[in-house]
Amino acid sequence: MSVGPGHYAALSAIVFTLGIYGVLTRSNLVGVLMALILLFAAPVIALVGFTHTGMGGSQPPLGDAFALFAVVGSGVEGAVGIAIALLVWRRTGSSDVDELVEVEG
Amino acid sequence: MNAVVFYILAALIVAASAATVGATRLRDAAAALTLAVTAIAILTGAAGAPLVAVAQFAVPLLCAGAALLLIRRGGYRGLARPARAVARMRWAGAGVAAAFGALLITVFITANDGWHAGSGTASLITVLHYRTPYALVIAVILAGAGVAMALLIGRTGDDERATDEMLAARRRREERVQRRREDRERAKRRRGEETPVEAGA
Numbered sequence: 027m028s029v030g031p032g033h034y035a036a037l038s039a040i041v042f043t044l045g046i047y048g049v050l051t052r053s054n055l056v057g058v059l060m061a062l063i064l065l066f067a068a069p070v071i072a073l074v075g076f077t078h079t080g081m082g083g084s085q086p087p088l089g090d091a092f093a094l095f096a097v098v099g100s101g102v103e104g105a106v107g108i109a110i111a112l113l114v115w116r117r118t119g120s121s122d123v124d125e126l127v128e129v130e131g
Numbered sequence: 132m133n134a135v136v137f138y139i140l141a142a143l144i145v146a147a148s149a150a151t152v153g154a155t156r157l158r159d160a161a162a163a164l165t166l167a168v169t170a171i172a173i174l175t176g177a178a179g180a181p182l183v184a185v186a187q188f189a190v191p192l193l194c195a196g197a198a199l200l201l202i203r204r205g206g207y208r209g210l211a212r213p214a215r216a217v218a219r220m221r222w223a224g225a226g227v228a229a230a231f232g233a234l235l236i237t238v239f240i241t242a243n244d245g246w247h248a249g250s251g252t253a254s255l256i257t258v259l260h261y262r263t264p265y266a267l268v269i270a271v272i273l274a275g276a277g278v279a280m281a282l283l284i285g286r287t288g289d290d291e292r293a294t295d296e297m298l299a300a301r302r303r304r305e306e307r308v309q310r311r312r313e314d315r316e317r318a319k320r321r322r323g324e325e326t327p328v329e330a331g332a
Binding site: 028029032033034035036037038039040042043044045046047048049050051052054055056057059060061063064067069070071074075077078079090091092093094095097098099100101102103104105106108109110111112113115116117119121 | 201
């Protein structure tokens with residue numbers, strides 16, 4: 027049995043769903059960032075899968091270029107996210123997302 | 132790729148991802164995320180994209196390493212303190228995530244025969260160089276701007292320190308006022324309870 031684009035798509039969808047769940051339900055800022063990294067990794071799986079399986083295997087790896095772009099985006103999001111988390115921690119002394127919603131300016 | 136290898140890696144990725152979003156302790160979640168990222172990198176490499184695999188492995192781990200270093204050495208240990216495992220809106224979050232998942236799966240199933248077709252082969256470096264230079268340039272600019280933005284947001288200059296101290300002092304003052312108010316109310320209640328006793332005496 028061979029692995030086709032659909033397999034990668036399904037795996038990507040599952041990881042994306044788990045990432046969304048983590049972003050919406052994690053209460054710690056660092057936890058939310060971790061879930062965001064998962065969220066960014068999901069399209070990489072799909073892009074690479076589409077590029078290297080089925081008919082995509084016989085053409086230039088354009089999908090890889092965009093996957094690389096997504097990985098860079100994930101790194102940037104991680105860096106900016108951590109910086110914001112540190113700033114919020116310094117200003118409010120809290121890392122709980124629910125508490126931050128209630129903080130007044 | 133061998134189907135058995137794919138299924139083993141897929142199971143590992145799903146399990147590690149679930150542990151990342153479900154683990155109570157952040158340390159466990161970080162370990163699970165490392166496992167998930169590593170498994171995704173291996174899958175990417177096995178699929179035939181070694182350069183993407185290296186980036187997929189290195190970039191998140193570099194970010195995580197930098198964050199760990201900052202939290203440990205910069206006096207931000209409290210940032211990673213154990214919080215409630217999940218937020219108050221966990222059921223709403225689960226519903227939204229399930230809706231997204233169902234939408235994605237439906238789209239992928241209905242597009243079963245609609246994958247792109249083409250011809251010719253080239254390496255990723257060639258593609259980046261000649262076919263998608265905009266992706267490469269935007270990625271480089273994005274990386275530079277992102278790191279600069281992170282440094283700008285996270286910097287601890289004199290003005291930032293002064294603001295932080297001012298805010299911390301205000302927080303302490305508010306806590307003191309709140310404590311005093313509670314003490315006064317407690318004392319008032321106590322007096323209210325004592326009065327009938329004294330009256331009886």
